[in-house]
Amino acid sequence: MLYLLITFIILLLVVTGQRGLSLLLGLGINGFAIVALLILIADGFNVLITTAIISVVILVVAIYMNVENSVTANISFKTSLVITALILLITIPILYWSSTQGMGVEDQEELEGFSLAAGVSFPQLAIATIIVNSLGVISETCVAITSGLNEIVMNKPTLDQKAVFADGFSVGNKILATQTNTLLFNFFATTFPLFFLMNSLHYNWQDIVNDKLFASEVITFVVCTIGVILTVPITAWQVSRVDRKKLAIADKRE
Amino acid sequence: MKILKKRWFQIVAAVVLVLIATIATYFDASLYQKPIVTIDQVAQQSKTKGTDEYKNTDYQVVQKVYGHFSNTSKKGQSVTITNSYAQSQLLDERYKAHQQVFVSKTSANHYIIQSTKRDAVLVFAVGLVIILLFCMKFTRGRLLSSVLLNLVVFFGFVQALIKLRTGDLVTLTVITAILIAAIALLVILGPTKDFVMAFASAFVATTVALLFSIWLLQLSGNSGIHFEMVDFGLQPYFGVFISQVIFSVLGVILDETMDISSSLIEMKQEVADVSKSTLFKSGMAIGRELVGPLINILLFIVIAENLNVVMLYLMNGNSIGYTLDMTLSLGVTQLLISAIGIVLTVPVTSFIVSQMVREKVA
Numbered sequence: 001m002l003y004l005l006i007t008f009i010i011l012l013l014v015v016t017g018q019r020g021l022s023l024l025l026g027l028g029i030n031g032f033a034i035v036a037l038l039i040l041i042a043d044g045f046n047v048l049i050t051t052a053i054i055s056v057v058i059l060v061v062a063i064y065m066n067v068e069n070s071v072t073a074n075i076s077f078k079t080s081l082v083i084t085a086l087i088l089l090i091t092i093p094i095l096y097w098s099s100t101q102g103m104g105v106e107d108q109e110e111l112e113g114f115s116l117a118a119g120v121s122f123p124q125l126a127i128a129t130i131i132v133n134s135l136g137v138i139s140e141t142c143v144a145i146t147s148g149l150n151e152i153v154m155n156k157p158t159l160d161q162k163a164v165f166a167d168g169f170s171v172g173n174k175i176l177a178t179q180t181n182t183l184l185f186n187f188f189a190t191t192f193p194l195f196f197l198m199n200s201l202h203y204n205w206q207d208i209v210n211d212k213l214f215a216s217e218v219i220t221f222v223v224c225t226i227g228v229i230l231t232v233p234i235t236a237w238q239v240s241r242v243d244r245k246k247l248a249i250a251d252k253r254e
Numbered sequence: 255m256k257i258l259k260k261r262w263f264q265i266v267a268a269v270v271l272v273l274i275a276t277i278a279t280y281f282d283a284s285l286y287q288k289p290i291v292t293i294d295q296v297a298q299q300s301k302t303k304g305t306d307e308y309k310n311t312d313y314q315v316v317q318k319v320y321g322h323f324s325n326t327s328k329k330g331q332s333v334t335i336t337n338s339y340a341q342s343q344l345l346d347e348r349y350k351a352h353q354q355v356f357v358s359k360t361s362a363n364h365y366i367i368q369s370t371k372r373d374a375v376l377v378f379a380v381g382l383v384i385i386l387l388f389c390m391k392f393t394r395g396r397l398l399s400s401v402l403l404n405l406v407v408f409f410g411f412v413q414a415l416i417k418l419r420t421g422d423l424v425t426l427t428v429i430t431a432i433l434i435a436a437i438a439l440l441v442i443l444g445p446t447k448d449f450v451m452a453f454a455s456a457f458v459a460t461t462v463a464l465l466f467s468i469w470l471l472q473l474s475g476n477s478g479i480h481f482e483m484v485d486f487g488l489q490p491y492f493g494v495f496i497s498q499v500i501f502s503v504l505g506v507i508l509d510e511t512m513d514i515s516s517s518l519i520e521m522k523q524e525v526a527d528v529s530k531s532t533l534f535k536s537g538m539a540i541g542r543e544l545v546g547p548l549i550n551i552l553l554f555i556v557i558a559e560n561l562n563v564v565m566l567y568l569m570n571g572n573s574i575g576y577t578l579d580m581t582l583s584l585g586v587t588q589l590l591i592s593a594i595g596i597v598l599t600v601p602v603t604s605f606i607v608s609q610m611v612r613e614k615v616a
Contacts, residue, residue: 001478001583004590011597016542023546027553034557035574058554066546090382098375099353102344103562105369106486111566117304117312117340118569125565133558136551143547148532168594169391174442177397178512181438182505183400186555188408189501193485193494195412206286210356215372220558222379229386 026065033057034132047124051131055084062139072150075238076142083138084131087227091130094223100216101126104181106197107213126216134224137179141228144175145235153239161240168236179228187221257450268388270379280374283324288356290371291333293321295351296391299336308571313341319349321369333357334412335365344566400441404434423490427497432457448519451610455511455603460503462602463595464496471587479583495584502555503592507599508550514540514603522611523612530608537604545600549593 038053039048059080064186067073095101098230102122103111111245148171153159194213283290299316306312319335335357338563339346346369351353354371387394411430415423435456443449471479488494514537521536522528560581567577 001471001474001590003474004467004587004594007466007470008590008593008597010311011594012545015597015600016545017540019542019546023549026546027549030550030553035578038561038564038568039574042565062547062550064545066550094375094379096350097353098372099347099370100372102342105345108345109487111345111565114566114570115306116342116344116566117306117309117310117314118342118344118566119310119312120342120565120569122343122562122565125561126471129558129561132554132561134554136547136554140547140551142459151347173393173397174512175401176392177438177442178505178509180397180401181404181508182551184404185434185501185505189498190485190559192408192412192497192501193488196415196488197486199416206288209376210369210372212369212372214257216610218376219379222383224381226386229383229390229392232392234388249401 015049022065026061029065030058030059033061037128037132041120041125041128044119047121047128051128052088055131055135056081058135059084059139062135063143067143067147069147069150072074072143072240075150075235075242076139076146079146079231079235079238080138080142083142083227083231084134086222086230087131087134087138090226091127091219091223094219095123095126095130098215099123100212100219102212104211105212106194106201106211131222131225133220134227137183137224138177138227138231141175141179141231142235145171145231146239148175149235149239164240165233165236168232168239172232176228176232180225183224183228184219187217191217260348264277265385265388268385272378272385275381276374276378279377281324282373283354283371286325286356288368289319289326289328289358289365290359291319291335291365291367292353292355293319293349293351293355294322294332295320296349308569311568315339315341315348317349319355319582321355324354331366335367337367344562396441400438403437403441407433407437423493423497427500431460431500435504438505439512442512442557443516448515451519451607452511452515452603453601454610455515455606456504456507458606459511459599459602460499460500460507460595463503463591463598464500467591467594478579479587480580481584483580483584493515495588499588499591502552504586506552506592507595510541510544510548510596511603513544514600515607518604518607519611532542533608534604535598537608538600541600541604545596548596549589552592552596553591556589557582560585 009020009024012023016023033054037050040050040054059077061181063080064073067076076107102125145168149164149168152167153164156163191214194217195208198208198211198214203211283292288546297318297320299318301315302315304312304314316336316338319337320332321335323329336610337346337349339348341348349367349370354374356368356371357365358368360366387397407430410424414426436453439449439452439456443452483494484491484494487499501577518533518537521533564577564581567581568574572580
């Protein structure tokens with residue numbers, strides 16, 4: 001693993017030059033933030049409040065350390081906060097209804113020897129899991145759509161709000177397609193061992209669609225996709241409100 | 255006006271259809287052979303505080319579940335079931351009114367709850383995406399057909415996997431990955447030369463990154479990586495792990511190659527006499543901006559997958575170091591291989607595209 005780490009760092013520095021250092025720093029801070037999140041939850045802090053605070057920290061790092069244009073960064077940050085809040089609002093009722101927290105019967109072998117009544121609220125942890133899962137996709141989508149739209153607005157300063165929205169959807173189409181692919185392929189990565197196991201346990205399709213782990217993966221995929229979809233109109237709305245002059249100044253400074 | 259009316263009609267139709275589908279799935283108990291009980295009411299019977307050997311406090315709750323059968327010959331009859339759960343709900347559940355559960359008979363008139371019926375909530379969740387897509391001006395057809403095609407290919411992969419057992423897992427994964435990459439790029443780029451360039455770049459970058467990483471792992475004798483911790487301890491550990499890496503990184507690398515190649519092609523169209531090295535340099539500049547966010551995406555996805563098990567280790571008196579070593583070493587290795595792939599994609603795509611675009615003119 002050490003060889004892999006060294007190789008990654010060398011390659012990153014060769015390809016991205018000085019940017020690589022700030023990228024590494026950003027990744028390090030985010031990794032550290034996640035470990036902090038885990039320790040705080042294990043120490044008995046409220047799962048949802050802790051996740052909310054750590055999410056804000058992660059979004060600040062993920063957006064402000066990767067984006068140089070200050071107007072783009074500000075809009076992306078605001079949008080991703082709104083999206084994360086919306087995801088939270090959608091996730092809570094869906095998870096309440098689906099009861100997909102914790103682990104499944106398929107995991108039981110792994111759990112031997114563990115004390116299972118560990119005092120952490122796994123229904124709340126399930127919500128935190130979906131939020132953490134979505135953070136990377138959401139911040140990247142926000143930045144991509146905002147910078148794409150800002151460029152269009154810069155070149156055609158006379159666009160009215162309606163036209164900005166229309167352009168937002170044309171930029172958003174491609175990004176939605178690629179992000180859906182990323183999420184879908186990750187769904188494949190986590191579910192194929194599950195499907196294989198289900199087959200050896202002789203599940204039929206009715207068992208599969210009602211299975212806890214399967215349902216939980218589907219819900220993660222669906223909720224993250226909803227986040228990506230919602231990013232488009234909210235970003236378009238933010239960009240159409242922003243002062244064009246500020247944008248021009250920020251662009252020049254860059 | 256006419257267009258506006260049509261849009262409203264589409265949205266309303268989508269909402270109505272999703273609602274009907276959700277309600278129909280909620281009341282589809284007669285399709286199942288297993289007895290299903292719809293819960294009418296629950297009452298908490300007792301709540302006892304318990305402390306485990308690691309001084310974690312949890313509550314064991316006993317609840318009485320009142321409900322009625324929704325299928326089988328007992329349909330309509332009421333039933334009372336006792337359910338016991340830990341408040342943390344790792345494996346057991348607190349049942350709520352209006353939920354539906356599968357039950358099994360243990361003795362005459364005595365039932366236990368086996369699991370929860372979750373089909374309706376899945377239909378609702380997927381329906382929500384469809385409604386949102388209809389509310390906005392996305393090109394839905396392409397997106398949905400690409401998702402469906404990929405699901406079909408994945409279904410074929412799982413079927414083949416089950417038939418052939420896991421012996422040929424990695425070969426199967428590579429074939430599947432090539433297929434879904436081709437589908438994803440074809441849907442977005444169409445059957446053009448852009449497609450060939452993006453596909454070649456993604457293929458070369460992923461292959462080089464994987465082979466190089468596997469070589470590095472073997473060089474260090476796989477030390478410090480707990481391959482036996484792979485999902486469900488499925489054999490062969492290493493094959494399952496590599497297959498998961500391939501699927502997981504594929505989407506991100508496709509995203510990256512498409513971004514770089516489409517910008518370079520656009521550049522070539524605008525400035526016809528741009529040199530190979532200028533194109534290559536611009537490709538590198540564009541790629542530099544992409545690397546950070548893309549690694550971030552995978553970082554959070556990989557960590558989120560393991561939150562439950564990390565928390566369980568931590569609550570069972572293990573140190574942070576041991577916990578992270580046992581639960582996240584696989585995830586971090588996956589992330590590092592993916593990150594190497596993401597970084598390598600930048601020069602590989604820039605090189606391939608700058609060379610191929612040039613050839614077209616000559």
